[in-house]
Amino acid sequence: MKRVYPREERCINCHLCEVACIVEHSETKLPSAAYHVEGLRFNREDSRTICDPAEARAAGVPKPLNRTLVQTAGYLSLSTNCRHCEEPDCVLACKNGSLYVAEDGRVLVQEDKCVGCWMCVMACRYGAISRNPARSNVPAVAFNGINHHCDLCPERELPACVWVCPTNALVFEDRDDQ
Amino acid sequence: MNHVIIGNSFAALFAVEAIRRTDQDAEITVISREPQHVYSRAMIHEMLAGMVREPMVYLRDWDFYKRMRVRTMLGRTVTRINPGLHTVSTGEDETPYDRLLIATGGKPFVPPLNGLQDVAYHSFITLEDAKKLKAACEGRRNAVVLGAGLIGLQCAEALRHMGLDVAVVEMADTVLPMALDTESSQTIAKELADEGIAVHTGDTIDLIISSDGHPTECKLRSGGTIPCDLLVIAVGVRPNIDLAKDAGITTDRGIVVNEHMETSAEHIYAAGDCAQGPEIVTGITMPIPVIPVASTQGMIAGYNMAGKRRRYGGALALNAMQFGGVQVISYGFVKDERDGEVLKYVDPPRKIYRKVIIKNGRITGAIFVKDVDRAGIFRHLMEKRIDVTPFKEHLLSPHFGVAHLPAEIRADMFTRPQ
Ligand SMILES: Cc1cc2nc3c(=O)[nH]c(=O)nc-3n(C[C@H](O)[C@H](O)[C@H](O)COP(=O)(O)OP(=O)(O)OC[C@H]3O[C@@H](n4cnc5c(N)ncnc54)[C@H](O)[C@@H]3O)c2cc1C
Numbered sequence: 192m193k194r195v196y197p198r199e200e201r202c203i204n205c206h207l208c209e210v211a212c213i214v215e216h217s218e219t220k221l222p223s224a225a226y227h228v229e230g231l232r233f234n235r236e237d238s239r240t241i242c243d244p245a246e247a248r249a250a251g252v253p254k255p256l257n258r259t260l261v262q263t264a265g266y267l268s269l270s271t272n273c274r275h276c277e278e279p280d281c282v283l284a285c286k287n288g289s290l291y292v293a294e295d296g297r298v299l300v301q302e303d304k305c306v307g308c309w310m311c312v313m314a315c316r317y318g319a320i321s322r323n324p325a326r327s328n329v330p331a332v333a334f335n336g337i338n339h340h341c342d343l344c345p346e347r348e349l350p351a352c353v354w355v356c357p358t359n360a361l362v363f364e365d366r367d368d369q
Numbered sequence: 370m371n372h373v374i375i376g377n378s379f380a381a382l383f384a385v386e387a388i389r390r391t392d393q394d395a396e397i398t399v400i401s402r403e404p405q406h407v408y409s410r411a412m413i414h415e416m417l418a419g420m421v422r423e424p425m426v427y428l429r430d431w432d433f434y435k436r437m438r439v440r441t442m443l444g445r446t447v448t449r450i451n452p453g454l455h456t457v458s459t460g461e462d463e464t465p466y467d468r469l470l471i472a473t474g475g476k477p478f479v480p481p482l483n484g485l486q487d488v489a490y491h492s493f494i495t496l497e498d499a500k501k502l503k504a505a506c507e508g509r510r511n512a513v514v515l516g517a518g519l520i521g522l523q524c525a526e527a528l529r530h531m532g533l534d535v536a537v538v539e540m541a542d543t544v545l546p547m548a549l550d551t552e553s554s555q556t557i558a559k560e561l562a563d564e565g566i567a568v569h570t571g572d573t574i575d576l577i578i579s580s581d582g583h584p585t586e587c588k589l590r591s592g593g594t595i596p597c598d599l600l601v602i603a604v605g606v607r608p609n610i611d612l613a614k615d616a617g618i619t620t621d622r623g624i625v626v627n628e629h630m631e632t633s634a635e636h637i638y639a640a641g642d643c644a645q646g647p648e649i650v651t652g653i654t655m656p657i658p659v660i661p662v663a664s665t666q667g668m669i670a671g672y673n674m675a676g677k678r679r680r681y682g683g684a685l686a687l688n689a690m691q692f693g694g695v696q697v698i699s700y701g702f703v704k705d706e707r708d709g710e711v712l713k714y715v716d717p718p719r720k721i722y723r724k725v726i727i728k729n730g731r732i733t734g735a736i737f738v739k740d741v742d743r744a745g746i747f748r749h750l751m752e753k754r755i756d757v758t759p760f761k762e763h764l765l766s767p768h769f770g771v772a773h774l775p776a777e778i779r780a781d782m783f784t785r786p787q
Contacts, residue, residue: 196783243739268772271771274786280665280745286412288409288429306412308411308691309691309696310661312741313748314661316782317749317771317782329420334691
């Protein structure tokens with residue numbers, strides 16, 4: 192199946208993939224409206240406050256984050272997201288079966304079933320899952336939220352992050368036979 | 370090929386899916402003591418507290434067995450395995466198998482306590498247990514939970530949420546003595562206290578005082594007495610090995626399996642909480658009763674049963690838990706710091722705590738309190754036994770991520786299908 196692969200030797204740490212991701216998953220699909228009207232904010236690797244649903248709500252940004260994340264070390268950077276694994280560790284760990292592998296191979300979450308136990312965050316060796324504070328199915332738990340990860344942009348032929356990348360540092364390819 | 374699976378939980382579920390993926394024609398029979406559709410034990414406290422609707426505890430849609438073409442025998446208990454005859458027996462009938470998976474999970478351990486024989490008490494393992502406990506809560510004020518492990522504390526929190534006064538009694542000096550280190554268990558103990566749960570560590574119940582079969586008070590070893598009109602025993606779960614043992618299959622603490630999930634008996638496999646397979650940090654076999662291990666072992670067993678040879682590199686103990694306002698994720702052996710280098714990051718006002726233990730360049734234990742994002746990278750480092758010496762100064766920085774890993778590991782993770 193086609194997956195998104197980063198090419199770190201081309202990445203210039205511009206974070207446009209994060210912007211494109213959050214705009215694609217917004218209501219308006221317009222960058223400035225997504226930011227200023229819908230109040231969507233970007234998750235940066237060090238922006239811990241907006242990663243924790245309780246702290247995000249306290250800070251007034253209970254909005255879903257971008258599903259791809261640029262990770263850096265000095266001048267090295269790469270955009271990372273869900274690998275859509277064939278035998279996903281997150282699905283094997285999911286406490287109540289809300290994560291599943293769809294017919295087309297994508298790893299998806301049932302948003303009305305996820306209870307925010309974060310077994311998936313524990314299980315995912317790529318660190319590709321974040322906590323979405325915009326929705327809670329167990330409101331009695333203060334920091335409850337739901338699983339949030341790349342869905343490969345179901346409404347697009349080319350995922351938004353790949354489409355926007357100015358340096359071709361993200362590609363959408365089928366490497367299954369390599 | 371005719372496959373029979375004893376059990377209907379995580380290990381069984383992933384075995385069914387692996388068998389069906391590999392062999393469209395296989396016959397699959399699932400036999401389970403519990404009558405329910407495949408559900409998650411790890412959801413029963415949320416059920417008890419009324420925090421989630423019942424459909425959220427079931428692991429797959431109602432048409433799951435139909436889609437997987439599984440013959441189910443639910444509400445039926447296997448009483449004997451006959452390896453010589455290749456059958457399992459439920460007392461009423463004999464079911465033949467070509468390949469058998471034992472996925473019988475665990476059973477509650479009930480310690481001998483003075484007065485326990487005279488009272489009604491509760492276990493907290495099954496959906497049925499949770500429903501019975503919920504019914505028994507009616508009109509009760511003072512719950513006592515014996516055992517401050519994961520199950521005991523989840524039960525205590527649920528009962529507290531329902532408005533009962535709750536006391537937890539634990540023999541060890543800390544809560545979650547098996548799962549957490551001292552610092553993180555103190556954080557959890559404080560959360561529990563803030564929720565109004567009374568925790569008595571380093572103590573146990575010496576005598577249960579009752580009237581008419583109902584508990585009224587518990588006398589503690591430390592001398593005090595606590596009121597009690599609802600008693601939950603949650604001191605632990607032991608691997609359910611009786612069937613295997615009686616059939617002459619090698620058992621230790623659990624049913625001993627190799628890296629293919631094969632037991633000592635030909636064509637008989639075991640997976641999940643009942644099994645004792647290889648552990649990755651130590652290399653020895655031990656039961657690791659957590660969901661990801663049960664699921665993965667079940668999947669590996671399923672593939673091997675269906676003829677697709679698959680090896681399991683070994684299990685890593687790992688858990689994610691939440692109490693009060695705190696989330697904890699842990700990997701490996703978080704208490705054993707002997708001969709290890711210990712790295713810590715603490716931010717007390719935000720309750721953030723991270724610790725990594727390194728021995729011979731390899732991580733043997735890691736724990737994350739509150740700040741858990743991308744913790745899973747540590748699982749990878751541990752399971753692949755990666756030497757972290759070259760980048761260890763970055764491990765606990767809030768910034769730490771895949772970009773800090775050596776180039777060849779990054780390439781292995783991000784340039785090929787997983
Ligand atoms: C309250 C609670 C909370 C938990 N929370 C977590 C958590 O947060 N994270 C985590 O990782 N783990 C958690 N666990 C542990 C987790 O539930 C287990 O690791 C997991 O359920 C193991 O799955 P299993 O398939 O091995 O067996 P089990 O879930 O124990 O199921 C065993 C199956 O075997 C059947 N069976 C047993 N004997 C027979 C017989 N003789 N004949 C027929 N059928 C039989 C039973 O009916 C059942 O279907 C929790 C457990 C409990 C009880």
